[in-house]
Amino acid sequence: MKKPVFKQIDGNTTNYWMLLALLGSFVLAAVGSHFYMEHGGHYVTGMNNQIVWGLPHVFAVFLIVAASGALNIASISSVFGKTAYKPLAPLSTLVALALLAGGLMVLVLDLGRPDRLIVAMTIYNFKSIFAWNMILYNGFFLIVGIYMWTMLQRNMNQYSKVAGFSAFIWRLALTTGTGSIFGFLVARQAYDAAIMAPMFVVMSFSFGLAIFLLIVIASYKWTNRPLGDAMFKRLKNLLGVFVAGVLYFVIAQHLTNLYATEHHGVEAFILRDGGIYTQLFWYGQIIIGSLIPLAIIYHPATANSRSAISIASIFVVLGGLAQMYVIIIGGQAYPLELFPGKEVSSSFFDGMVNSYSPTLAEALLGLGGIAVSLLMVAFAVKVLRFLPESLADEAVDPHHSK
Amino acid sequence: MSNSDNHTNNYRRKFLAQSAAVAGLAITPGIVLNQVAHAKADADKATSANRWGILIDTNKCNKGCTDCVTACKTENGWGSVDGQPSSEIHSNKEQQAQWIRKVTITDKQTGHVQSLPLMCQHCETAPCVDVCPTGASMKREDGIVQVDKHICIGCRYCMMACPYKARSFIHEKLELQKATEPRGIGTVESCDMCSHRVDKDQNPACVDACNKAEHGAMIFGDLKDANSAISQELKKHGGEQIRADLGLNTGVRYQGL
Numbered sequence: 068m069k070k071p072v073f074k075q076i077d078g079n080t081t082n083y084w085m086l087l088a089l090l091g092s093f094v095l096a097a098v099g100s101h102f103y104m105e106h107g108g109h110y111v112t113g114m115n116n117q118i119v120w121g122l123p124h125v126f127a128v129f130l131i132v133a134a135s136g137a138l139n140i141a142s143i144s145s146v147f148g149k150t151a152y153k154p155l156a157p158l159s160t161l162v163a164l165a166l167l168a169g170g171l172m173v174l175v176l177d178l179g180r181p182d183r184l185i186v187a188m189t190i191y192n193f194k195s196i197f198a199w200n201m202i203l204y205n206g207f208f209l210i211v212g213i214y215m216w217t218m219l220q221r222n223m224n225q226y227s228k229v230a231g232f233s234a235f236i237w238r239l240a241l242t243t244g245t246g247s248i249f250g251f252l253v254a255r256q257a258y259d260a261a262i263m264a265p266m267f268v269v270m271s272f273s274f275g276l277a278i279f280l281l282i283v284i285a286s287y288k289w290t291n292r293p294l295g296d297a298m299f300k301r302l303k304n305l306l307g308v309f310v311a312g313v314l315y316f317v318i319a320q321h322l323t324n325l326y327a328t329e330h331h332g333v334e335a336f337i338l339r340d341g342g343i344y345t346q347l348f349w350y351g352q353i354i355i356g357s358l359i360p361l362a363i364i365y366h367p368a369t370a371n372s373r374s375a376i377s378i379a380s381i382f383v384v385l386g387g388l389a390q391m392y393v394i395i396i397g398g399q400a401y402p403l404e405l406f407p408g409k410e411v412s413s414s415f416f417d418g419m420v421n422s423y424s425p426t427l428a429e430a431l432l433g434l435g436g437i438a439v440s441l442l443m444v445a446f447a448v449k450v451l452r453f454l455p456e457s458l459a460d461e462a463v464d465p466h467h468s469k
Numbered sequence: 470m471s472n473s474d475n476h477t478n479n480y481r482r483k484f485l486a487q488s489a490a491v492a493g494l495a496i497t498p499g500i501v502l503n504q505v506a507h508a509k510a511d512a513d514k515a516t517s518a519n520r521w522g523i524l525i526d527t528n529k530c531n532k533g534c535t536d537c538v539t540a541c542k543t544e545n546g547w548g549s550v551d552g553q554p555s556s557e558i559h560s561n562k563e564q565q566a567q568w569i570r571k572v573t574i575t576d577k578q579t580g581h582v583q584s585l586p587l588m589c590q591h592c593e594t595a596p597c598v599d600v601c602p603t604g605a606s607m608k609r610e611d612g613i614v615q616v617d618k619h620i621c622i623g624c625r626y627c628m629m630a631c632p633y634k635a636r637s638f639i640h641e642k643l644e645l646q647k648a649t650e651p652r653g654i655g656t657v658e659s660c661d662m663c664s665h666r667v668d669k670d671q672n673p674a675c676v677d678a679c680n681k682a683e684h685g686a687m688i689f690g691d692l693k694d695a696n697s698a699i700s701q702e703l704k705k706h707g708g709e710q711i712r713a714d715l716g717l718n719t720g721v722r723y724q725g726l
Contacts, residue, residue, distance in 0.1 A: 105655075107559065107641055107642065108559070108560075108639070108640045108641035108642060108654050108655065109564075109638065109640040109641075109655070110557075110559045110560045110561070110564055110640035110641045112640075114564075114638075114640075115561070115563035115564040115640075116563060116564060116565075116566070116567070116628070116634075116636075116637045116638055117563055117634075119625040119628040119629060119638060120625060120629065178622050178623045178624055178655070179621070179622065179623015179624070179625070179638060179639070179654070179655030179656055179657070180621065180622050180623045180655040180656060181622075183620070183621075183622045183623075184622070186603050186620050186622055187602055187603055187622050187624075190603045190604060190620060191602070191603070191604075192601055192602060192603060192604040194599050195599065195600050195601055195602045195626075196600065197600060197601075197602035197624065197626050198602040198603070201602060248626075251600070252596075252600075252629055252630055253596060253630075253632070253715055254596060254630060254631065254632030254712070254715065255629070399629070403632060403633075403634055404712075405572075405587075405632070405633065405634075405711055405712065406574050406711070406726075408576070408577055408578070409574045409575060409576055409577060410574065410575040410577060411572060411573070411574050411575075412572070412573050413570045413571060413572040413573065413587070414567065414570050414571070415567045415570040415634065416563065417570075417572055417587075417634065421563075422563070
């Protein structure tokens with residue numbers, strides 16, 4: 068295997084600037100949405116005192132989870148010594164940092180008082196998993212940033228294994244923390260489960276790799292650089308394993324709940340009676356997000372097609388967003404169980420399925436998070452040497468023979 | 470000493486004096502504000518020697534009566550009273566704050582109907598306090614749970630964590646607020662057991678309203694004082710917690726559930 072040669076992309080093409088302009092316009096729209104929401108208050112959103120976390124949280128949590136997953140490729144190369152992945156390790160750290168930045172932007176801009184971010188950064192309640200997450204997010208930037216540096220600067224290369232190992236441990240902690248935001252909510256029927264933490268870790272593997280795969284396929288196609296079957300197959304097979312892994316955790320979670328009578332109500336809501344949430348679960352998360360991608364990835368007719376795998380990756384992303392919607396908003400829509408065995412009613416919508424209609428402003432803020440992430444990646448690969456000139460088979464596969 | 474030296478010394482003296490005056494002026498407001506911020510006249514009364522609680526007898530609670538809710542609105546400035554517009558004019562009904570509400574519960578098997586007021590239950594181990602990243606959601610020494618609106622960042626995690634849906638987020642700018650209960654856009658709020666009244670040895674507004682209506686369904690008092698009316702009543706007839714399974718040791722208890 069030859070030593071990979073990294074090179075900036077040319078980028079002086081109309082298409083490149085068009086891409087930056089498109090992403091930039093989404094970022095501007097998100098900033099505009101933020102000012103619109105902050106100017107008079109959150110009353111312009113679909114959120115209310117029942118559904119307190121809305122569409123921006125769906126995007127934010129999705130991106131944060133995907134961020135740590137995007138680091139997989141680097142981890143596999145540094146921690147597990149799979150040298151074939153080494154050429155993509157720097158890009159993997161870049162995508163991870165960009166996705167986290169995009170997700171955090173959405174999260175912060177949706178706060179009731181984003182101007183008080185400094186308070187959240189300086190005053191910590193250490194019993195709060197949310198406070199721990201802030202430390203985990205900041206630490207992720209630092210550790211993955213150092214890891215990236217050890218890979219980009221030649222005389223630092225010797226430290227990249229240690230840095231990569233630290234980043235791997237940290238990313239597991241980060242996704243465990245994100246899952247625990249929900250797992251630790253004792254009061255709500257849809258959450259309060261230890262499985263949330265490992266499930267979020269596997270979700271991160273899947274969503275992060277799907278986005279990473281799309282970025283690799285697109286950037287190699289658009290820059291006319293060779294992407295051989297060896298790397299392509301490794302990545303898409305890995306995606307298949309992760310998608311199946313998420314499906315396994317989802318099945319385990321629902322089977323456990325279906326066994327316990329106290330959870331029958333919320334299970335019936337998500338799986339059968341929940342309207343939009345039920346549809347998003349079956350059509351979005353299960354069929355589009357899991358079964359179709361698995362079929363595409365493993366069916367001989369589609370398994371080797373770049374465009375088919377791109378569609379599978381897009382479906383994994385859409386299914387992931389659907390899954391987040393079902394978890395975050397579906398979980399809040401189901402009423403709190405205050406008086407088991409009794410019908411409840413009040414002026415504050417007790418005992419009712421809570422309604423939520425996302426507004427355009429919330430959607431634009433969320434999409435802006437994705438745009439920020441992609442913009443950062445597109446810019447960084449032009450100014451720094453992240454992308455190997457070639458991912459052709461002979462460049463990546465030590466056992467490749469013509 | 471030459472004239473020019475004298476001149477320089479005078480200049481230096483003047484400069485130092487003026488600098489000191491400017492520095493003094495600059496820090497004085499800070500010192501004064503600091504003293505104001507740390508002045509805790511009434512709040513100093515909050516000590517762990519007390520634990521305030523409310524006992525609600527659902528059998529005495531009148532089904533059609535909402536006097537406790539009206540009293541809370543009037544005292545704390547939320548919602549609309551007597552057809553007057555709410556302070557939250559832009560927010561829809563699902564977005565408007567409710568610190569206390571009357572809940573009607575019907576037993577699915579027997580059809581037995583009960584009515585009771587529901588508000589912050591002032592848990593000893595409050596989930597909202599545990600999850601708050603900045604410590605804005607806090608419990609006073611005397612067991613009253615409230616929000617420090619100066620450091621609330623509006624993340625709403627406390628609302629996700631509260632088993633009783635006792636909290637509200639303010640979705641718009643507010644005017645005409647009560648001096649005793651400042652409220653703010655983008656922050657979370659809830660019943661604080663009328664801490665400003667409790668600090669003056671008064672009952673919470675809801676309890677007084679219930680007594681005034683001669684229903685006597687609510688008893689306020691110190692759960693740590695064995696001789697208080699609430700402790701005596703709890704000892705005699707007991708009292709239940711809503712979602713007792715969560716083990717939160719609530720300060721608000723119910724009879725007749």
